[in-house]
Amino acid sequence: MSSSLPHLVPKRALLALSARWAAVGPVLALLGAAVLAAGPWLGLGLDAQRQIILVAVLALAVGGLNLSFGYAGELALGQVLMYATGAYVVGYLSTIGVTNVLVTLPAAGLAGLLVGVVSGAAGLRLGGWVLALFSLLLLDLIPRIVNLLHGRLGGVAGLSGISRPTLGGLPFDNPTFYTTAIIVAALWFAAMRNLVHSRQGTAFLVLKESSVLAKALGISTYRTKLRAYALGAVPAGLGGALYAYLDGYIAPSVFTFELGLVILAAAILGGARSVYGAVIGAALLQLGPRQLSLFDQYAEVAYGIVLVLGGVFLSTGAAGLGHRVFDRLLGRARGEEGIAPSRQESVDVPPLPGEPLVVDSVTVRFGGFTALEDVSLRAEPGTVTAIIGPNGSGKTTLLNVVSGLLKPRAGEVRVGGSPVSGSTGRAVRHGVARTFQTPLVPASLNVREVVASGRLGSGNVTLVETVLRLPRYRRVRRADLAAARRALAAVGLSRAAGLRADALPLGTRRLMEFARALAADPAVLLLDEVASGLDDTELAELTVLIRAVREAGATVVLVEHNFELVREIADHVIVLAEGHVISTGVPERVARDEDVVRRYLGRRSAEGGDALTGKGTP
C-alpha cells in the first residue's frame, strides 16, 4: 500500500543507519576528535582551549567511573584519589626534572592503576555500598599524605612551578599541549569503546545484572569487578596529570569530595552506561554551571538534586535518551518485528561430545535444614536424565551443586572423571552449562549478545588483544557469533537476534536461555523447568530440540514438573522427596512405583488432573 510508504522509508533508512552505527559511530567520534585536536590551527582561542582541556580532563575521570559503575555496576566515589595520584605523580616528577611526556603520562596512568588495584582489592571483597563508602573514605588520605610528605609534595600550600611536559627535550607550547590532551582523551575513549563492545564488556554487564548468572557462566566475579575498577583508575590518573600540567599548580584543596560529586553528576547526566556519554556529561557540567560564580553557593544543592532526579528518572542519562528515541522510531524496543519462535521440522545441532556426570553421595545443608541427603546419580552422554519431585524436594539445589554454585557439605560431583564440586569455574571448563528456573536475562543486552554470553567462560582473550582487536580477539569473537547464530537457529529464535532481551515474553526467554547454554557447546546440559510457560506448539518444538541435543551426544539433565514431557524424552528418571532419592529407573517403572505415586504423582493428579497421562482437567 502506498500510504504506508512515507513512514516506511525513513524507518528503513534508520534501520540501515542503526545497523551501521557500530561501524560509523567510532569513525565519526575519531573525526570529531581530530577536528577538535586541530583547533589551535583553526583559530580556537586560548581561553576556549583551556575550557576544552578541562572538559577532556573531567571526561577522562568520568569515563573511568562509567567503566566501573555503568558497566560493571560498582559505584566507587574514589575517582578523585586516582586523579590526585596522577596529578601528584607528574608534579613530583617535574620537581626532580623528569618531564618527558612519554614517561610522565604512562607513569601517571600506572600510578592510578596501582591505587585502583590496592583500594579495589579491599573494597571489592564486599562490593556494593561497602566499596562506595570505602572509596570515599580514601579521599581523606589525599590531604593527609600530601601533608606528611610536604617536603616533596608541597603540603597544604600546594605544589607550584610544575613545568610543561617535553618531548625530545622540547617543552610543549600551548597548542601542542592542547592537542596532546585531546589525543590522550581520544585514545582512552577509543580503548574504552573497544573494551565495552567486546565479550569483556558483556561480562561486565552480565555481572552487573546478576552475580549468580556471571558465576554460572564461568566468570570470576571478584576478578572481573577488580578489573573494571582498576582499569577505570587509569584515565583518572591521566586526567589528573593533564590537570597538573595545565596550570602548573596543584593543591589538596582541589581534590575533594565536591570534585567527586561533580564526576558522579556528570556520569549520571551523560549516562553511566555509555562511552561518549562521559564526554557529554563532562561538557554539560564544565561549560555550564561551573562557569558561573553565582552557582558556587548553590552548587551542592544543585548536584544533590541532579543525583536524586538522575537516579530516579534518568537511569540511562543523555546517551540512553538518544538510544531510546532511536529504538522508539524503529519500534525495536517493543519487538514489533514478531518474536514468536519460528516453526521448524528438524533441528540442526552440531556434535556435542558428552561426558558422564556422576553425583556421588552429595549432602547439602542450609543451617539446620538438610536440602539434600546422600544423593547419588549417574547420567551418561547421549541420554536424558530427568529429576522430578514435589516442590522443595531439592531438585534445583541438586542442579546448583552440579553447576558449582553450591558447595556440598559432603560428597562429590565429577564430570568425565574430574571433580568439579564447589567451583563454577571448574564446572564450566568441563562443559557444564545450564538454564535457570527464573530466566536470568541481562536487560541491557540484545538477544544475540545474551546467547553469545554463554561462551564467556571459555576462550581466553587478553585485554590488550581486546582493545587492539588483534587476530585472536577477532577469531574468538567470530566463533562466539557463529555459535550464537547456530544456537538461535536451533531454538527457532533467529529473527529475534537483534531485539532487546527484556522485550521477550517469559516462554521465549526460556528458549533464549536454552540457546545460551547451547552456544557454550555443552558436554553436560542442565535444564531447570525449561518447559514451564510454553504453549503446546512450543512444547512440541522443545521436545524435538532436547532430542536433537541428546542425539548430538550431550549429557542432558532435566528438572521438570511436566511428567508427560519426562515420559516422552527421558531415558532415566530420578525422583527426589525431601532431599532423598526415593526412586530411579525408566519413566514407566517410576510411574508405577507406589511410593512415588503416593508422594508426588498421585498428589499432583489429585490436585489438577492426571499427571500420569498429562491430561489435565482445565
Place this chain on the structure above:
Amino acid sequence: MTVLWAGLTMGSVYTLVALTYNMTLVLTGVLNFATAQFFTVGAFTAYAGLTQHSLPLPVVLLIGAVLGGLVAVAEERVAIRPLRGHGGHTELVTTLGVSTVIAGAAIVIWGPDPLRVTVVPERTWTVLGGQVRPNELLLIVIAVVATLGFHVWTHRSRLGLAGLARTEDEDAAALRGIDVRRLSMLGFAIAGIFGGLVGPVMAQTTYAVATIGLVLALKGFVAMALGGVGSHLGALLGGTVVGLVEAFSNRHLGNDYGDIAVIVILALILLLRPTGLLSKGEPRLV
C-alpha cells in the same frame, strides 16, 4: 585519661551513626547515605532554637525529632520508594544526592562556619584522672543505652523481628503478610526521629556545621563495618574502636595519623574478616 574520654566521646558519636545505619538497613534493606544528616538536622535545629530564638530545650528537642522524622520520610518517598524493584545500587546515588542537598541547604541558610550549640551547661569535670565535659558523658550514656535499647527491640518486638525476616528474604516476608513498604517507611521515620532527637546533644561536641555530615557518614560506616553490618552491639564495639584508635593515633603519632589509622584498620577488616567482628553470618545483607 583525657585522650581516653575524648576517644570514647567521638566513639559514641560514631556508634550513634552506625546504629542509625543499621536501623534503616534492617527495616528497609537500604544503606541510606544521608543517615548522618538526620543528626545534622537536629544540630541546626538546636542552633536555631536555642541560640537564635532562645526556645526551651524540650521544645527544641521536639522540633528536632519532628523535623528529622519529616526529612527522613520525605527522603524515603522521593529517593527510595521509586527505586523498589529496580535492583542495582541506584539508592546509593539518590541517598548521596539527598545528603548533598541537606548539606548544601545548611550552607545556604547558615553559612559554612561551625556554630556553637549549648544544650547542657559547659563545665569541665575530672573523672578517673581525665578531663571530661557533662555533654560528653551524656553522649556516652546515650550511645550505650541506645545500643542496648535497639538490640532488645530488634530481637523482641514484632517490628524488629519483621525487619530481620525481611533481611533474610524480602519476598518470603511479603508473603507472610509483612508490609515491606510500611516497614521501609517506618525504618526511615525511626532513624530520622532518633537523629533529630540526639543531634542537638551531639552538636555540643561536634558543633553545627554543614560539612560534619560527610565525616560522620564515613566514620559511622567504618564503625558499622568493623562491628558487623546489622549488629547493634557490633556498632557499639566498632564505634568505640574507631573513636579510641583515632584519638590515640592523633595524640601519639601526629594529627594526620588518626584518619590514616582508621582507614588501615578498616582495610584490614575488609580483607581478613569481611563480615565484621560481631557478625556470624554471610555478608548477605548487601
